[in-house]
Amino acid sequence: MREEIVDGELHEADGRELDDATVAELHERLEKYMEKNGLRSTSQRRLVSEAFFRSTGHLSIEDLLATVREEDSKIGYATVYRTLKLLKDCGLAYERHFGDGVSRYEVALEDEHHDHLICMSCGKIVEFENDEIEQLQDDLAAKHGFVLKRHVHELYGLCGDCRTD
Amino acid sequence: MREEIVDGELHEADGRELDDATVAELHERLEKYMEKNGLRSTSQRRLVSEAFFRSTGHLSIEDLLATVREEDSKIGYATVYRTLKLLKDCGLAYERHFGDGVSRYEVALEDEHHDHLICMSCGKIVEFENDEIEQLQDDLAAKHGFVLKRHVHELYGLCGDCRTD
DNA sequence: CTCGATGCAAATGCTTTGCAGAAAA
């Protein structure tokens, strides 16, 4: 089970690093999307998307900016925002909001669901996937005539370390 | 089934108006909370909370401000924000974020769950409650050592009217 | 060359805060 600490500044994850082949495939998808839409492949876009694809957790724009600036110190906020918007648009990134006013992003792999169990005290995030719940969601949506495209499912509580009972 | 349209400016709901007794009880809870915490019962707070308790949907600060200004045109944004914060703090309001950058609030009734099925095209919101899902959530949380306090469960898709298939 | 992308700074939109006057207790 992957876990991750998110407490203000610190973000650690225990690794879901994608292998080179997968990262290459993601870059390809991005390139294809840009080409099809008359967008240009720039060093900044490649750098930001590389940092993003290689990342392991729920990154904020700041996290990402800090990472890419190690490589190219002149990259600005706007570029990172614009690149992440591009990645969202071509379906390679999910945008998440966990209460604080900050957008966090994570790589969108087709075959993965990322629902979250979040500790309200220490900020630990446990990702989960539950087929039964997914099925119930679909049923419920169908009952109301909806076709589901995506969902947000976040459980907030206290983790084992933070419970006092 | 309650439904509601949320599309930028327009917000309509088909009625979950609380009866006077319930509204009175909510006011009482608020008064008690304020007294216990050395806070004061002002005409503005009574007005904002009344408008809020009588509301039927997912109101933004603007919605609420517009409503209370019909009664008292001098009420300012800050007061509404501060009052809603107070209502959240004493457990009478839930704060929600549906993608757009706006906070929406709804009355927190103890015995109700408000999960949401949201049409990505027309913005229709259907509220739902599903005990099986609730149970699975609890089980899942317990398996990870968590005690759940609250959750966010939003299903996004296309409603019957907006589907093209 | 052309047109999209970048970086900067200014602008925006929502929310919070500081402060002097107003009003509960």
Place this chain on the structure above:
DNA sequence: TTTTCTGCAAAGCATTTGCATCGAG
């Protein structure tokens, strides 16, 4: 009278945008 609250305007943040310049195609 004392302390909190209000309304206003200013400040804060995260995010977006305008524009001159840069660079991919």
